[in-house]
Amino acid sequence: MIQKLIQKIQKTHAPIVVGLDPMLSYVPAHIQKRAFEEHGETLEGAAEAIWQYNKEIVDHVYDLIPAVKPQIAMYEQFGIPGLMAFKKTVDYCKSKDLVVIGDIKRGDIGSTSAAYAVGHLGKVKVGNNSFAGFDEDFVTVNPYLGTDGVKPFVDVCKEEKKGLFILVKTSNPSSGEFQDRLIDGRPLYELVGEQVAKWGEDCMGDDYSYVGAVVGATYPEQGKVLRKIMPKSFILVPGYGAQGGKGADLVHFFNEDGLGAIVNSSRGIIAAYKQEQYAKYGEEHFAEASRAAVEAMIADIGTALERAK
Numbered sequence: 001m002i003q004k005l006i007q008k009i010q011k012t013h014a015p016i017v018v019g020l021d022p023m024l025s026y027v028p029a030h031i032q033k034r035a036f037e038e039h040g041e042t043l044e045g046a047a048e049a050i051w052q053y054n055k056e057i058v059d060h061v062y063d064l065i066p067a068v069k070p071q072i073a074m075y076e077q078f079g080i081p082g083l084m085a086f087k088k089t090v091d092y093c094k095s096k097d098l099v100v101i102g103d104i105k106r107g108d109i110g111s112t113s114a115a116y117a118v119g120h121l122g123k124v125k126v127g128n129n130s131f132a133g134f135d136e137d138f139v140t141v142n143p144y145l146g147t148d149g150v151k152p153f154v155d156v157c158k159e160e161k162k163g164l165f166i167l168v169k170t171s172n173p174s175s176g177e178f179q180d181r182l183i184d185g186r187p188l189y190e191l192v193g194e195q196v197a198k199w200g201e202d203c204m205g206d207d208y209s210y211v212g213a214v215v216g217a218t219y220p221e222q223g224k225v226l227r228k229i230m231p232k233s234f235i236l237v238p239g240y241g242a243q244g245g246k247g248a249d250l251v252h253f254f255n256e257d258g259l260g261a262i263v264n265s266s267r268g269i270i271a272a273y274k275q276e277q278y279a280k281y282g283e284e285h286f287a288e289a290s291r292a293a294v295e296a297m298i299a300d301i302g303t304a305l306e307r308a309k
């Protein structure tokens with residue numbers, strides 16, 4: 001799957017991910033109205049509304065981008081109907097040949113991680129049958145429990161040719177509280193980065209490992225250091241747009257081959273129509289605003305990478 005991600009980045013010239021993080025408050029009134037008429041003001045109605053919203057956005061941007069990242073929390077808030085909308089979104093994006101990164105941020109004791117890995121990346125055995133659960137291509141993993149919490153994900157990835165992005169330095173304001181703590185004089189995120197590189201050593205595609213890392217766009221200096229610590233790991237870079245990250249901050253997340261990073265924007269794309277610069281599209285044409293925001297993001301990152309050459 002890492003090879004597919006790389007090929008798609010090369011084909012689209014767009015090292016970006018659209019984050020499908022729907023909130024009901026972003027869904028335009030006409031879509032909510034239709035969903036509520038059909039299902040009432042219920043969890044089913046909300047789930048239908050976010051699914052229709054996602055679908056229209058995907059239909060307007062899929063040809064421009066290599067990958068999407070649905071954030072499962074946004075679906076879980078609507079309970080079981082929400083999870084069904086998550087699964088529909090995953091399947092629809094795959095039918096559009098997009099790489100799907102399930103943002104699930106799991107990680108537990110070994111046996112529990114194994115169940116998460118099977119449910120999201122692998123297949124569960126039921127008698128003589130086996131079934132894929134959510135079936136994303138990559139998932140995000142929290143490494144706080146150490147190697148035995150991560151290894152079950154790596155094992156399933158090996159079997160299924162899928163991949164991981166492991167949290168190394170997160171984009172949020174409090175990320176330094178633990179992640180920047182010095183251990184033997186070095187910040188924890190560097191030690192985690194070294195471990196990600198090690199976990200990835202026998203998980204290689206052609207040039208890159210399918211064990212990647214997450215490093216926030218909001219910490220460009222740390223990104224520069226981590227790029228060198230994990231030369232063969234793809235870095236998923238969230239924090240662009242709504243959290244303040246800009247193209248110029250991101251150049252050091254990439255390797256000299258122009259690869260090695262994929263930048264996520266969620267609210268900045270899916271709720272673009274709410275921003276002043278895209279207001280002209282109006283609520284009715286929200287997905288066209290998303291397309292314009294994707295084009296602007298590709299241009300911003302492309303220009304920054306050109307300038308850095």
Ligand SMILES: O=C(O)c1cc(=O)[nH]c(=O)n1[C@@H]1O[C@H](COP(=O)(O)O)[C@@H](O)[C@H]1O
Binds near residue numbers: 103140214241268
């Ligand atoms: O793993 C992630 O994707 C992630 C890690 C991180 O450090 N920061 C971060 O914002 N994210 C996710 O990236 C998305 C960012 O959303 P926006 O701020 O709306 O672009 C959300 O789904 C977050 O959960």
